[in-house]
Amino acid sequence: MLKIDHLTKRYDETIAVNDLDFEVKPGVVTGFLGPNGSGKSTTMRIILGLDHPTKGDVTIDGKKYENLKSPLHEVGALLDAKAVHPGRTARNHLRALAASNRIKPSRVDEVLEFTGIASVANKKVGGFSLGMSQRLGIAAALLGDPQVLLFDEPVNGLDPEGIRWIREFFRSLAKEGRTVFVSSHLMSEMALTADQIIVIGRGKLITQGSVDDLTATVQGTVLVRASNLTTLTKALLAKKATVQSTSDTTISVSGLASDDVGQIAFNAGVVIHELTPQRASLEEVFMELTADSLEYGASMPGDVSHE
Ligand code: ADP
Ligand code: MG
16 A cells, blocks of 8 residues: 655745545556646655655555655556667666576566567567567566556557557456556546546645546536527526527536536426536546646746646
């Protein structure tokens, strides 16, 4: 289990992480979702001891990274797939990592198999596609067979086949009881990959829960097609609903459940031809949740943009 305990990270004027507080549990895939510049990578670097908190703490199974006896056996991570010496072969890269962490060489072949890159193990990493590099990065993260795994934007730039593979792979790691923490700036991707989702914006926790919980936090609208829209709209407005005209024959109603809309129409003597509750899409939920942080992020000087 990972525990992020009132974590704050400040870089001069920028607060990259602002009093973040949450837990990441084993046995499920947890998505770490936020727009670019919201503090995901900073949080992951701090978890891995690559950066120091300004305030607060991070613990991995109760211990700080610097107190882990053999870090690679306790936490594995993929932060930047392209950060590997291009002249090395995949196998030699993993062998060097294994040797410096007292991991037996046979484990190298195991992780090459798991990640489906055994056939290119003797090729130079410089010639690898992004997908192959991601697999190699995941192989490296798995070398020490750790219980806790972090992946920073692992699907960026992957083709659909690669994305599907990664998704299933994460699920299988979670099924083995591991803690799997995956960041992304795409809600649609996280909805398919993660069981639990933690949403941040401007370095702050916005919300957390299951995908269904998140969709439910944003009320959907009700699409209505009816005989007399003018009368119906008046009646709905009187009940404090918000009404938008969506075409000549339809309106979109928010702030009321579909049952209430039907009753109000009945009372007003309006014949309903269609009444359809519309669930907010996850992308809409995400946009709504992070709207404030996006505005801020876009105007922030020196913001690093990631692709
Ligand atoms: P994300 O991974 O969600 O895109 P980051 O953690 O990379 O976000 O960045 C969060 C904020 O912190 C951004 O405004 C970024 O510019 C800033 N930041 C990140 N790392 C540094 C650094 N080393 N020095 C100064 N500012 C940084
Ligand atoms: Mg990042």
